[in-house]
Amino acid sequence: MVRTKLRRRAVLVGSGVVLAVLMAAVAIVQGADSGGGSDVTAVSPSRPVPAIGAGSAAQERGDTDLAAPQAGGKGAQPPGVPIGGVQRELVRTAQLTVDVGDPVAAVRQVRTAAASVGGFVTEEQSGDNGSWLVLRVPADALDRLLDEIAGYGRVTARSSQVLDATEEVVDLDARVATQTASVARVRGLLAEATSIGDVVAIESELARRESELDSLTRRLAALRDQVALSTLTVDLRGPGAATPPETQPAPGFLDGLAAGWEGLRAIGSAAAAVVGFVLPFLPVIAVLAGFALLGRRIVRTRRTAATAGAGGRSGPGSDGES
Incomplete structure (x- = not known):
């Protein structure tokens, strides 16, 4: 019994030692993997690594577009608006609507104000009673220009909209780089x-990819232009x-009741017109209906008389024969 107990204890102790050694080995392996992963340099998707030999070949043919900074680089990005880091x-x-005393002088003031902040006029319509202009101005000067133009007269309407195009810009930036x-x-x-x-096949594929790259580049440039210059x-x-018509309030119960009454009156008027x-x-x-009823009665009377006469003639003859 004593030897059996000693053997069991020895087996338990040995199993514990083996388990501890295995756990230590696993921890060492995991530590080595995590340490090796930290040495890997992350490659930004906006700056892909060019293919080996592509740069030298492009330089030999004089392709200077590859030497330009990639879209999404620090030199290509216009200033944005930092929000939350x-x-x-x-x-x-x-949009801004202003009542002014002299529209012609106000138009000149608007042009001067837009040019002073680096903007320009893209559309203009002038008439006897006013003018309508569309300006493209730097985004950081939009609020200042709004306040300045609002001081030219009495503001009757003012509104603004903001569209967040960050995700679309990042997506196009990455696609252009790729x-x-x-x-x-x-x-x-x-x-x-x-x-x-091989030359013909590769040139065809190159033309297709260059066309797609040109389309993406134009879309990205147009979007960046909208971000840099506000309308x-x-x-x-x-x-x-x-003056523009005032906005009518939403119809209520009394408006619905009045509309229903007007509808009922219209239906009554239409019914009276039909009557x-x-x-x-x-x-x-009525006369035609009377003639129809009279003719029907005459027909019925004749049929009844004819039926009665036929029955009277056939009755005695049948008795004599019997």
Whole structure:
């Protein structure tokens, strides 16, 4: 019994030692993996690593577009609006309606104010009673320009909108960078091609990718232009300009009751008109109906008499024969 107990204790102790050694080995392996992963340099998706040989081949052919900074780099990004530690890309638009005493002088003032902040006029319509202008101004000067134009007269309407285009800009930025690297790789393959078939196939693929890259680049440039320059619509109205109609309130119970009463009156008027139209025809219809009833009675009387005469003739003859 004593030997059996000693053997069991020895087995338990040995199992514990083996388990402890295994746990220590697992911890050492995990520590080595985490330490090795920290040495890896993260590659930003906006700056892809160009294919080997693509840069030299492009330089030999004089392709200077590859040497330009990638979209999404620090030199290509316009100033955004930092919100919560994130550089937001905001598209701002505004509308302003001002009653002015002299629309012509006010238009000159608006042009001067837009030019002073680095903006310009894209559309303009002028008439006898006022002018309408569309301005493109730097986003950081929009509020200041609004306040300045509002001081030219009496503001009757003012509104603004903000569209957050950060996600779309980031997506297009990454797609442009990826497509640029793809074009560079295909150009490298074209430089290494030896047969005519390979050259034709690679050139076709290169043209397709360059076309897609050009489309993405234009979309990104247009979006960045909307972020950098805000759109301001200014409506300058002179003394003789017609005032816009006031916004009517939403209909209520009394409005619905009045509309229902008007509808009932309309239905009554229509019914009275129908009755008045049919009324002159009633005597004619009554006379025709009387003639129809009279003819029906005459027909019934003749049929009854004929039936009775036929029955009287057949009765005695049948008795004699019997």
